Every structure is written in C-alpha cells, then in structure tokens.
Amino acid sequence: MKQTTNTAATTLEQVNAMPAATWGWLKMNQTKLELSDELAAAPAETVKVEGLDEQFAGVADAFDAAMDAMAERFPERRASAPGDAADRARITPETELDVPATSVYQAGAIKLEEELSPAEAFETGMGEAAYTYLADHATKRVVIDVPAYKHATVTVRVSGVDAAAAIAALDVVVRPQSTLDLQIALDSPVAGEGVVGSVLRVCAHEYATVNVTCTQTLDDSWIALDDTGLFLDEGARVNVQHTVLGAGASATGLAGDLLGDTAKVTIDTDYLGAREQVRDFNYELRHRGRKTECEIDANGVLTGTSKKVYRGTIDLVHGCKGATGTERETVLLANKGVDNKTVPVILCDEDDVAGNHGATIGHVNCSTSPAAALTKTPPRTCSSAPSWRTPHFPPPTSAPAPPSSAWATT
Secondary structure, rough: OOOEEEEOOEEEEEEEEOOOOOHHHOOOOOOOEEEEEEEEEOOOHHHHEEEEHHHOOOOHHHHHHHHHHHHHHOOOOOOOOOOOOHHHHHHOOOOOHHHOOOHHHHHHHHHHHHHHHHHHHHOOOOHHHHHHHHHOOEEEEEEEEOOOOEEEEEEEEEEOOOOOOEEEEEEEEEOOOOOEEEEEEOOOOOOOEEEEEEEEEEEEOOOEEEEEEEEOOOOOOOEEEEEEEEOOOOOEEEEEEEEOOOOEEEEEEEEEEOOOOOEEEEEEEEEEOOOOOEEEEEEEEEEEOOEEEEEEEEEEEOOOOOOEEEEEEEEEEOOOOOEEEEEEEEEEOOOOOOOEEEEEEEEEOOOOOOEEEEEEEEEEEEOOOOOOOEEEEEEEEEEEOOOOOEEEEOEEEEEEOOOOOEEEEE
16 A cells, blocks of 8 residues: 655555455556646536535534444454464464464454454555545545435536546445435546546444445546445445446445444446456455345446456455355456456355355357357355455456556556
8 A cells, every 4th residue: 555656647556456465467456556746636616516405514524533433332353263362472482383374464354353443444445545645636525424314415526627636535424324315427528638536435324325326427538536435334225336437547446344233235336448448446345244245246348458357355254144245247348359357256254154256258259140158157155164264266257458558457
C-alpha cells in the first residue's frame, strides 16, 4: 500500500490488491497506476447532489463517530486458536517448531481479528494508497446521515473536466431500520481527458438497507476510479449495482466487513470492454458475523484488444458459523485479441459454512457459427474446511494479448 511521487506523475501501488496473493506469473495480484501530477482540481460544481434534504445531511465526522461507536457494540475479539497471540508469545528457540507457521496473510488476518476495532479494521476495495489519493483530491465531500426509520433517495453526478480530477468523496451512515437509495453517475459531457471517480464509505446499522447504483459512461480519454468500503451491523442489507461501460481505463474496488449476525451483501456487476479499454475489478467480502450472506455476480463482454482482471475474494473468518458466500462471473470474449483474467477465491477458517465460486468463459467461434461456444468452469463448493485459511484458486482463465504499459498488473 505504497504511494510514490516523481516529477511527472503520482504512482499508486498495490491498487485492487488481493488479500491472499496467487501465483505471481499470472500478473494479476495487484495493479499499479500512474496519475499525472499536472491534473488540476475540478470546480465544485462538477459534483452535483440531488435529493439531500437537510434532515439527511450529516456532520463532517458522522462516519468516523459511527464507526468508533461500533467498538462498544462489538467488543469481543477472536478466541484462542492455533498460531494466535498466546502461541506466538511462547515462542523461544526451544519451542519455535511447536508453534504453527503462518504466512504474511495469515499473520495479518490474526492481528485483524484479535487486536483491531471495527474502525481500525475498516478498509476500501482499492486499497490504502488509492483511498488516500481519492480523499485528498476530492472535489466535493458529501455526508449522508439517514435517521432511524427514515427513507432517503440521493443522486450524485460527477462530470469530467479536461485536465482535471473530478472526485466525489461520500460518507454514508444509515441508522437502524432506515433505508437509503444512492445513485452515483460518472460521465464526461464534454471532450477532454483526466480522472473521474468516487470514494464511498458506508456504515449500515442494525436492519438498515442501503441500495447503491454506480453507472460509469466516460469516453475513452478518461480514467475512472470507483472505491467503496462497507460495514454491516446485525441484519443490515447492502445491495450494489456496478455498471461499467466507458473510460479508457477503469478500476473498481469494494471491500465489505460483515461483522453483524445475519448481515447480507449483494453485488451485481455489468461491464463492457471494447477497443483498447482496460477493466480492473477487486471485490473482498469478509464474513465475521454468524449466518451472514454474500452474493457476487459479474457479467461482461470483451472485444477489440481490451483487457480485464476480475478478483473476487470471500473470506469466511473464524467464528462466522452458518455463513454462506457465492460468487459467479460470466464473460463473453468477442475477439481473439482480448486479455481476460478471472480469479475467484474462497478463504476459509471455520466449519459449518458454505462457499461457492465459479466462472463461465465463452467466445464467438466465427469459423463454424456466429453463435457463442461456451467453455464452462463448474462452480466449486466449500462446505467445511480446516482451521487455517488456505486460499483455494481454481484453474486460471486467461486469453493472451499484447502487453500494454498503460495499466500494470503484478
């Protein structure tokens, strides 16, 4: 999670990084972005907000205060398990072979579960460097705080400005048993080039419902950045619709912490890659509450010499008994020059859980028929697993294409 700066550009590293890395030769563990330092700040009127009545406008620190309060609601930390703090504390030269070894990812996961509060554990899908860049360069900051038992509908429109960065920073707090419908539109009504994006943080209280729709229709000369972080209390529901249709290069990241029991997240992503466009997705859903649920469904078409990386991780954490997670992707390859990479991942540290993942990759066989000939990777199911989180990667699905220096994945 590193951000470096040179005289011409800011380089964001470990963008959309997978929580547990796969094989390095696949070049899909993370993305590195270079954004020009010459981009100006877009004027505030490029971010328009509709439907935000006074009763739904929150104070500047509403999100941080809500997350800090969650430490009192969820004071418990991970119970003793092999390789935990008690084991590590007794490591000596004589006993080090008796303590289970942990990977970098496992050590980080144990620390998160044993030591971090909900606010400290909160993250967004694109990672720390990208979040910092988007927050620091935000054109307008919007705070939405929906009182208990209320229903709000808010629309945020972000328009590209030539040679500028137009970014909306949105903090959302949805109180118990309230509902928010949030629409975000990223568009380029005038010609030009630059960055258009949004960074969204959501705290959904008990039995709250949040419906997020983000539609991106930029021209090819623009870069689109869409970063989201979710926290769900008991019984909360968050439904997300991502529609990615434009931009020469786009990165979409979402991370969700399902800490409350019976919380549920549903993500539906539709995308189109054409010409030389680049699409980069990262979804991470961490199940910590009991009987939590998630569904990730992605559908897309690639044509021309477009490239796409999809990363989807469902993390079934120790203590999430009864949790279920499902992820699916269906992609049609409409040209031999496309580059498609898909890696659905299940991480499991609990029994009495169910995780399903699968990918369907199809292509148009022009030599025999105009109809699409589909090759399918059947869904895989994890109904029980040992106490250690062992990443399970299905065979990679990738079609080679000429390399490009515009968007580097490693």
